Amino acid sequence: MWRSWLARTAGGREVAGSSPVTPTIIKRVFMKTLKFDHASAELILAGKKTSTWRLYDDKDLSVGDDISIIDKVDPQSVKSWRVIGQAAVTEIVEKRLGDITKADITGHEDFASKDEMLKTYQNFYGNRVSFDTVVKMIHFSFSVDAGGVVSGGMLLEAAKLFTDGGSRGNPGDSACAYVICNLAGNVVEKVGFYLGMATNNQAEYYGFKRGLERARELGIDKITLYSDSQLVVSQMNGKYKVKNQELAPLYKEVRELADSFSRAIFEHIPREENRLADQEVNRILDQQGV
Numbered sequence: 001m002w003r004s005w006l007a008r009t010a011g012g013r014e015v016a017g018s019s020p021v022t023p024t025i026i027k028r029v030f031m032k033t034l035k036f037d038h039a040s041a042e043l044i045l046a047g048k049k050t051s052t053w054r055l056y057d058d059k060d061l062s063v064g065d066d067i068s069i070i071d072k073v074d075p076q077s078v079k080s081w082r083v084i085g086q087a088a089v090t091e092i093v094e095k096r097l098g099d100i101t102k103a104d105i106t107g108h109e110d111f112a113s114k115d116e117m118l119k120t121y122q123n124f125y126g127n128r129v130s131f132d133t134v135v136k137m138i139h140f141s142f143s144v145d146a147g148g149v150v151s152g153g154m155l156l157e158a159a160k161l162f163t164d165g166g167s168r169g170n171p172g173d174s175a176c177a178y179v180i181c182n183l184a185g186n187v188v189e190k191v192g193f194y195l196g197m198a199t200n201n202q203a204e205y206y207g208f209k210r211g212l213e214r215a216r217e218l219g220i221d222k223i224t225l226y227s228d229s230q231l232v233v234s235q236m237n238g239k240y241k242v243k244n245q246e247l248a249p250l251y252k253e254v255r256e257l258a259d260s261f262s263r264a265i266f267e268h269i270p271r272e273e274n275r276l277a278d279q280e281v282n283r284i285l286d287q288q289g290v
Contacts, residue, residue: 032061032217033068034087040109041071041084044142050107054136055125056260060216061138065089069142070219087140097121098131107139158183158222158263163211164277165195165203165229166285173290174198177280178211180218189214192280194288204229205250207277208236212257212264222263226274233268 034052036044043049054061061067067087073080095104097118111117114131121129160183165176177192191214195206208225215223227233234240235251236258242251258264271278 032065033070033219035070035072035081035219037075038071038073041069041073043109044069044087045084045144047142048107049109050142051137051139053108053121054138055121055129055133060213061089061092061136063089063092067140083145085143085145087142089138089140091139093137093139094134095137096131097129097133097135100135104137108137156180156182156188156218156220159188159215159218159220159224160185161211161215161223161225162274162277163204163207163225163227164274164281165200165205165207166278166281167198167200167203168285168290171197171199171202173285173288174200174203174206175281175284175288176203176207176210177277177284178207178214179276179280180211180215180220187276190276190280192284194284199246201229201231201244201247202250203281204232205247205254207281208232208254209250209257212254212261216257216260221261223258223261224265224267225258226267226269228269228271228274228278230268233266236266 036052040049065088067089068083069085069087071082071084073082093104098114100114100117105111111120118129118131121133121135160181162179162181163177165174167174174195174197175192176195177190179187180189181187191210193206193210195203198206204227208227211225212223231240235242235247236254242248258266
């Protein structure tokens with residue numbers, strides 16, 4: 001960060017941890033999205049498709065979530081994509097792929113056999129899928145919203161993610177932020193969060209976590225995350241071990257999020273190249289009067 005010098009040691013090094021703290025998170029709620037090919041979207045509009053199956057919980061969907069449904073009319077032309085309506089998650093059932101029965105197919109596309117079902121999901125998720133893989137069957141109600149606007153973030157399959165986090169006190173009042181950009185570097189979304197009391201490194205991890213969660217919600221599948229925290233980037237890349245007990249749970253969460261993308265790359269950058277995320281962190285902390 002630029003100004004939050006209290007988050008560093010006197011020599012400018014990041015501290016691996018301080019006294020244990022539990023951040024108080026102020027949540028900001030976003031509409032999640034699900035993208036469907038045109039044939040599936042037509043089934044949803046006709047009321048014939050009322051469930052979607054997800055492996056590895058890549059959207060972190062829960063009962064009660066409201067979701068924008070996007071029709072990828074022409075997968076090769078994002079300009080053709082459109083929001084066709086809103087879905088509300090009514091029920092979630094989890095089963096091993098090999099345990100799915102005909103009754104579970106209700107509201108979902110059918111398969112000629114279990115082998116065809118397995119092959120379908122292997123084509124989408126890779127050969128790590130087996131009959132022991134847990135599938136999340138998400139049932140939803142749907143309301144039409146023809147002509148809905150698809151925001152810039154919803155159109156991205158791949159994106160750049162800049163994150164930052166800082167603590168004025170270490171531990172002290174803390175905030176994190178993320179900036180999502182398209183591959184040309186144009187800002188799609190910039191958001192900051194007040195965390196309450198936390199260490200600098202905890203705040204950095206929360207920046208990673210919040211940014212990756214939002215990227216998943218937008219349906220982004222390939223992400224390159226940029227941060228000026230050499231420690232956290234090195235830990236995510238396996239160069240440094242996570243020895244601090246306060247960081248270990250956050251590392252695990254971020255690792256699981258990263259693994260839900262088809263490609264996730266972590267890159268360290270100088271602070272001056274992380275200016276937008278840094279400014280957002282300082283803006284949030286200044287609003288708190290700290």
